[in-house]
Amino acid sequence: METFNGLGMGLHNISLLSSAKSRSISAENFTGEKGKGGLATEGTGKECARDLGVGWKVSPSISIKAQSQFIIADIQDSGAIQHMWMTCPKEHFRTLILKIYWDGEENPSVNVPIGDFFCNGWGERVNVNSLPIVVNPAGGYNSYWEMPFRKSAKMIIENIGDDDAILYYQINFTLTEVPDHAAYFHAQWRRANPLKYKEVYTILDGVKGQGHYVGTYLAWQVNSNGWWGEGEIKFYLDGDEHPTIVGTGTEDYFGGAWNFEHPKGQYGVYSTPFLGLPQVSKPDGLYQSQQRFGMYRWHIMDPIRFEQDLKVTIQALGWRSKGRYLPLQDDIASVSYWYQAEPHANISELPGKDELEVI
Template sequence: MVQEIWQLDGRRTRSISAENPTGEPGAGGRAIAGTGAFAAAGMGRGWKVSPSVDMESGQTVTLADITGPGVIRHIWITLDRTLLRHFTLQVYWDGSPEPAIAVPLGDFFCNGWEQPALVNSQMVVVAPAGGLNSYWPMPFGSNALITLHNGAERTTEVYYQITYLEEDVPSTAGYLHARWRCSDPLGSPAVHPLVEVVGGPGRYVGTYLAIEPRVPGWWGEGEFKFYLDDDGEFPTICGTGTEDYFGGAWNFDLNGTQLPYSTPYLGLVQVQPHDRIYEPQQRFGMYRWHIPDPICFEYGLRATVQALGWREDGHYLPLEHAHVATTALWYQSVR
């Protein structure tokens, strides 16, 4: 990344927003109608006439339809913070009929619960008061199609900007994929499937977990397991507990308080409500980015997480009634 800053190699920057829906050179700020037209009345073209789009209930809007090759470098988007899980982000690479990314907007930005949380990480930043930023590099060959669906019951204003570079993409590049899975309730056995990937080669690069345990006490004894390629009943990578996977320890409990934290590669960003502990209806959200430590596979990957608490007799308690939702991110060859 640092090396790229000083390289002058002819790549061209383009940026798509409601003020420049195509991203074409010199096409920004030309609107004569839009959501800002009333505020800009009498000021003329170029004065924030179309800063956003109104999305009706049930509507799907194309945010970007880009001819490649290129690499998306930054996505910024914001809307009503209470509706983040009602909107779905979908991304299609190179004309595929199936989306490579299909995730509720909030979960893609580590905000799976209605009460928003700030995030200060390498790949995702959520800034006051609800600015959602993705720095996941997203290479594509012939085309990138990004859509947003409004599953809420009302019309909402959406602001967005998608910045990409027109540049060649090597044949060895992996395309970003993301999948959201929700178990509500989890059921028996208390094992939540994060993802199953067929094909490769690939690199697993990130996890976001949102959980509501629905039982009192500590809920995070479950292990993350990654089954690589020919693994059968038992995985190659097996963790030691949920909080351990996200870089924490000992229930995230520091003197009777579970303190949120956000670092470049892992964090616990949602503890709701923050002034309670070990209550059944609490909600938690946490992320881990496998950037310096990617999980590489040749032709297949399966990942799961157990949901375990404690019984009074000291045995594990499978959390069969828990709400567990995960977003899994990986790069995979699609050629």
């Protein structure tokens, strides 16, 4: 039987043998070394295991001090991250920042608040049932994005908040050869709060090199009455002055139609392998004043391929009187997900905690 290098396994090739080595990093095995799990003598569960000793859940999680960072993975080899699981209190969704560095690079390829990375951008947990991102009760955050690396992988959680944060995590990866045509995973967070009048929202810009765009998450707060999703998404590829790919409306891009309205007078939430509107937060008449939405679209079956550069924008459009479009001034945050060959253009630093805060 033909061997397999262990990257990209699915039901179509799950039976193939491979020489890849399976490893896992967690607070019970910080290095992921073979045969080194469950040996901690110090950790957040030490007191609970005081009558049982080593091997009895001594270190199930970590405490990340306020205004500090913790290296949760530092792998010096070639292979691929295949699954990540994390959980933390919702108060830290925007103050714990996930940063990932490939092959010793100085600028991260991933720089995203934890909540938004897992399609939970509003500080309130919502279940997500998609192919690459899964969120389960009561706050289990899972990523199945394949993330290959050739020399090293470093993963950091930065706590920009004023309080210490408890994080549980597990990172499952394989040590194996990586083919020459495998690209590196990237993700970037942006926000406009509010979007300026008559400006389009830029989801991604400044990407240089060859790659393919694989996903969009939007956390959208509507600051006006009426329908808000007439805007078109646009993909500018390889020097485009005008976009090559243009959508027909916001709900259309996320796989819905006719204002997401189902049943009549209500937003219909849904979560599918590639598209979803899993989160609709309604005003409560007291402290919650605006409608908020969380939406994702994965370009797994239809990746947007580029050879030199890429820019992605979306319009924020509603309606004014007499059937005219109204450019909206909403609070919009996004995560863009893509693969590309290195080197990559620098991903901009995130703003401070006040600019990240959900208010």
